[in-house]
Amino acid sequence: MFSVFFTIVRRDVLLAMRRRTDVLTTLFFFIIVVSLFPLGIGAEKNTLRHIAPGVVWIAALLASMLALERLFENDYADGTLEQMLIAPQSLSVIVAAKVLTHWLLTGLPIVLIAPLVGLQYYLPSEAVVTMTQALMLGTPVLSLIGAIGAALTLGLRGGGILLSLLILPLYIPVLVYGAGAIAASMMAKAPVQPYFMLLGAFLILALIFAPWATAAALRISSE
Amino acid sequence: MDNTLEVRQLCCERGDKRLFSDLNFSLPAGSLLYVEGANGSGKTTLLRALCGLFTPECGQVLWNGEDSHKLGDAFRDQVIYLGHHNSLKLDLTGIENLHFSLAVDGVKAGEEALLEALASMGLAGYEDLPVRVLSQGQKRRVALARLLLTESPLWILDEPFTALDVKAVDHLQSIIASHVNQGGMAILTTHQEVALTSGQIQRIRLGEHV
Numbered sequence: 001m002f003s004v005f006f007t008i009v010r011r012d013v014l015l016a017m018r019r020r021t022d023v024l025t026t027l028f029f030f031i032i033v034v035s036l037f038p039l040g041i042g043a044e045k046n047t048l049r050h051i052a053p054g055v056v057w058i059a060a061l062l063a064s065m066l067a068l069e070r071l072f073e074n075d076y077a078d079g080t081l082e083q084m085l086i087a088p089q090s091l092s093v094i095v096a097a098k099v100l101t102h103w104l105l106t107g108l109p110i111v112l113i114a115p116l117v118g119l120q121y122y123l124p125s126e127a128v129v130t131m132t133q134a135l136m137l138g139t140p141v142l143s144l145i146g147a148i149g150a151a152l153t154l155g156l157r158g159g160g161i162l163l164s165l166l167i168l169p170l171y172i173p174v175l176v177y178g179a180g181a182i183a184a185s186m187m188a189k190a191p192v193q194p195y196f197m198l199l200g201a202f203l204i205l206a207l208i209f210a211p212w213a214t215a216a217a218l219r220i221s222s223e
Numbered sequence: 224m225d226n227t228l229e230v231r232q233l234c235c236e237r238g239d240k241r242l243f244s245d246l247n248f249s250l251p252a253g254s255l256l257y258v259e260g261a262n263g264s265g266k267t268t269l270l271r272a273l274c275g276l277f278t279p280e281c282g283q284v285l286w287n288g289e290d291s292h293k294l295g296d297a298f299r300d301q302v303i304y305l306g307h308h309n310s311l312k313l314d315l316t317g318i319e320n321l322h323f324s325l326a327v328d329g330v331k332a333g334e335e336a337l338l339e340a341l342a343s344m345g346l347a348g349y350e351d352l353p354v355r356v357l358s359q360g361q362k363r364r365v366a367l368a369r370l371l372l373t374e375s376p377l378w379i380l381d382e383p384f385t386a387l388d389v390k391a392v393d394h395l396q397s398i399i400a401s402h403v404n405q406g407g408m409a410i411l412t413t414h415q416e417v418a419l420t421s422g423q424i425q426r427i428r429l430g431e432h433v
Contacts, residue, residue: 079308088300
C-alpha cells in the first residue's frame with residue numbers, strides 16, 4: 001500500500017521536474033496576482049495591511065486551482081489513469097498520492113514564498129508567521145477538495161470553467177478562517193488558536209473524505 | 224488451481240445504443256479468445272467491461288465462479304489490460320515507464336529484469352530515452368514489455384498488434400502462445416487474422432445477433 005503511494009508521488013514529482021514550466025507557472029501566477037494589488041490600490045501602509053490576508057488567500061486559491069485541471073487530465077489522456085483504476089491497489093491511496101504531489105508542487109511553494117509577500121504588504125512579523133502557518137494548514141485542504149472537482153469534471157469539454165464554479169464555493173470556509181487567522185494576529189488580544197483549530201479540523205475532514213470521494217468520482221467519469 | 228472466466232447474460236449499452244446482449248461464454252485456463260466484429264460493434268466495450276472499467280447494463284463476469292465485482296482487488300490482481308492507449312508517460316524513459324506501471328500493477332521486479340524485458344522487445348539501447356522520441360511501434364513495444372514481467376493469468380489485450388512490424392508481431396504471438404501454453408488465458412481483439420497454433424482457441428463475433 002505504501003509502496004504504491006510513494007511510487008506515484010515519485011513518478012509525479014519526476015514528471016514535474018521534467019516539465020518545470022508547469023510548476024513555475026503556478027508560483028509566478030501567485031506572485032503576480034499578489035503584486036498587482038499594491039499597484040492598483042496604492043502603497044498606503046494601513047490599507048495594504050488591511051487587505052493582505054484576503055489577497056494572499058484568494059491568490060492562493062486561484063493558483064491552486066490553476067494546476068487542478070492537470071491533476072488527472074494527463075493521466076486520463078494517455079491511459080495511465082485506466083491502469084490505476086484496474087490496479088489491484090486501493091484507488092483512494094493512489095488518489096491521496098496524487099493530491100500530495102499536487103500540494104508539494106503548488107501549495108508548498110506558495111507557503112514558502114508567502115513571507116516575501118508579507119514584506120510587500122508591510123505585515124508585522126507575527127502576522128507573517130501566522131500567515132505561513134495558516135497557509136501550511138489550509139493549502140492541503142484546497143488540494144484535497146479540488147481533487148474531487150477535478151475528478152468530477154474529468155474529460156468534459158470546458159471542464160476548467162466548470163471546475164472553478166464547482167470548487168471555489170467549497171473553498172469559502174478555508175478562505176474565511178485562513179484570512180481570519182492572519183487578521184486576528186494583527187489585532188491586540190485576539191486569539192489565533194481557534195482559527196488554527198478550525199483549519200485543522202477542515203484538514204482532517206478533507207483527509208478522511210476527499211480521497212474516497214475523488215476515487216468514486218474518477219470511477220464514474222472514466223466510464 | 225485452474226482458473227476460469229465466465230460471462231453470463233452480459234449486455235452493454237453505449238449512449239442508448241445496445242451494443243450486444245445475452246453474451247455468454249466461458250474461458251478455461253490455457254485458452255485464447257478472439258473477439259471479432261466490425262468497428263463499433265462493442266469489442267473495446269466488452270473488454271473494458273471484463274476488466275471492470277465499464278459497468279455493463281446487465282449480466283455478470285465470474286472469476287472461478289465468483290462475481291468479479293465482489294472480488295474487487297483479488298480479481299484485478301489476476302488481470303492485465305492493455306487498451307488502445309499505451310499508458311505511457313511521454314516524458315519518462317522506457318525503463319521508468321515500465322517500472323512505474325509494474326509498481327501500479329503490484330509486481331516487484333528488479334532493474335535487471337526490466338532491462339531484460341525491454342531488450343527482449345527489441346528495445347536494447349533505447350531504455351534511457353524519453354518515450355516521446357520513440358516511434359509508434361517502439362512505444363507499443365514498451366507497453367507490451369509489461370506482459371513479460373506480470374504474473375497475472377488473464378491478459379486482456381485490445382488490438383495488441385497495431386503499429387508493430389512483422390517481426391514484433393511474430394514475437395508477440397509467441398509470447399501470447401507461451402503464456403496460453405503455461406495455463407494462462409488471453410482475450411484479444413484484432414482485425415487481422417493471426418495464426419496461433421497453441422492451446423484452445425475460441426472466437427466470438429459481436430454485432431450479429433443484436
